[in-house]
Amino acid sequence: MLLSKSATPELPEDVILSVEDLEVSFAAGTKAQLRAVRGVSFQIARGETVALVGESGSGKSVTAMTIMRLTEYDGASITGGRVLMRLKNGKVADLAKLSDKRIEALRGADISIVFQDPMSSLNPVFTVGDQIAEAVIHHQEKTPEEARQIALNTLKLVRVPDAERRLDQYPHQLSGGMRQRVMIAIALACRPSLMILDEPTTALDVTIQAQILDLVRALQDEIGMSVLFITHDMGVVAEVADRVCVMLKGEIVEEGSVFDIFAKPKHAYTRALISAVPRLGSMADKDAPEKFPLLVFEPERALAEVTE
Template sequence: MADKPLLTVRNMSISFSSPDEADIEAVRQVDLSLTPGKTLALVGESGCGKSVTARAVLRLLDKNAIIPSGEILFDTGQGAVDIARLKPDSLAMRSIRGAEISMIFQEPMSSLSPVHTIGDQIDEFIILHERLSPKQARERTVALLDQVGVPGARDRANAYPFELSGGLRQRAMIAMALACTPKLLIADEPTTALDVTTQAQILDLLRQLQDDYGMAMLFITHDLGVVAEVADEIAVMYLGDVVEQGDVYEVFRRPKHPYTQALMNSVPRLSRKADRKRLSPIKGTVPSPRDRPSGCAFTSRCPHAFAPCPAQRPERTQVSAGHVARCHLLAHEPAEALA
């Protein structure tokens, strides 16, 4: 079934332990769902828990990180596997990581080995998962580099990462991620360090590859313009909480959480001169997870905060079909305002 979820994250929390203090909760009771062929954008300011959430799916968290509660259910085609219960170095996890779920990391220069050629690194990946000979793996590598638009793919395979431009390094990283035709691709801000022209090319490439492979994609970004271009659904994170999620057009058209509204208001828009207004930045900064309020995570920066916000965590409220938000204000809106 096309609508059957490929990945279902339920009530997942992530904490980091410290010898000097109590565990620090970085992600709190997250719920996400991805279906084949669709893109879910995970957005929010830096420090909101986006990358930690994505790394949990691949069990690439730091050694002092734990998943104390929740499930990460992945459909392998032979039944659902709870990744949260697998050991990071287990055979079961290693058979999923890279082969069925791959990740494009935020900065290829720090993710690729500087002392091995691009081709050797992709070859090793293919040999590990596909059990091909070195010669067969190299042919696959060249074909992948050519597919993602690397000019002179056979020669570029012998280049080291520092010999390539940022755009070509990102294309090489994409080739590595696609080497085993994964069912799920996690893209962690894949265009952040690129110029506008290269960014557009990478986004077009990802859309084309998604159509070719029919894979699901978890796209992490803080650029709402990119979200509008690539995503089918959106989940807005703040301080480890998913505060609003739903169909991307529905959330953009009717954002209900004050944080989502603030993000939308801080985006510059082209308009007539008479309608131009100053941008409205979000005042303050994201608090440390150590200072997380027991109630709504956005309380300290919310212009609409009132009595229940600091102490009581808001429930998920159904705004419309497939559109939910966590905000005490929604409990006080008339029913027709939510329809």
């Protein structure tokens, strides 16, 4: 039997997301196009955490936002590839080809995203409870009372202390860490099968960052969802990831289990990222704490090193 081109795409049973040869370009003036993502492919299994790591500007956010089909609002277009996702109803869809209406219905429900800066993502004039409830009412037929109950349960799920009282507070009344928990609660409200976290802890101090990473891990055990975790920090990767994709200049240059990436990194760029993480005990012979070494990386030099 001849399959027509519109045949439903297929995915292995345990795969939630399969990004295949994705290419995303921004229209740059009238002449050249900026290819921000070039031939990117990776898969995420059910319950798995994949870290997308790379320095600023390497194309991590564009990849994530394109999966959600949000980059098109910034003038980008998908110039190649597929984004296959197993939806909650069991069907597989190519997100790159869905109509605006269908992708809008999936955002928040099947797949959700948490950004770095919770203050600019939360609406200052609505209470925390209303903002979580809105996500529920938008996607599910719930009464306001039911939605409030779900909001309360979700705030408890993300370990917000005194959740009942927090429901009626406004974002400015919460600390940065609590706001990020609220963002995660909004993202979780409809129990998506995939949550994308784009540098969720970058703006937080280390103690709060560790708490949020703990939370993400615990939630994953409890809910069994898949996570795409974006970061530039290999220390964070070691904390959360099962598998790692290393991005450089719009391409994935190395992929492997978190163990293999740290134990035997192949690409010079991966090694440079790892060496930027201070080792335990490396300050032992120092009199005072030192500044964290900033990653200064010259991709051309490293690429030359690998090909030598």
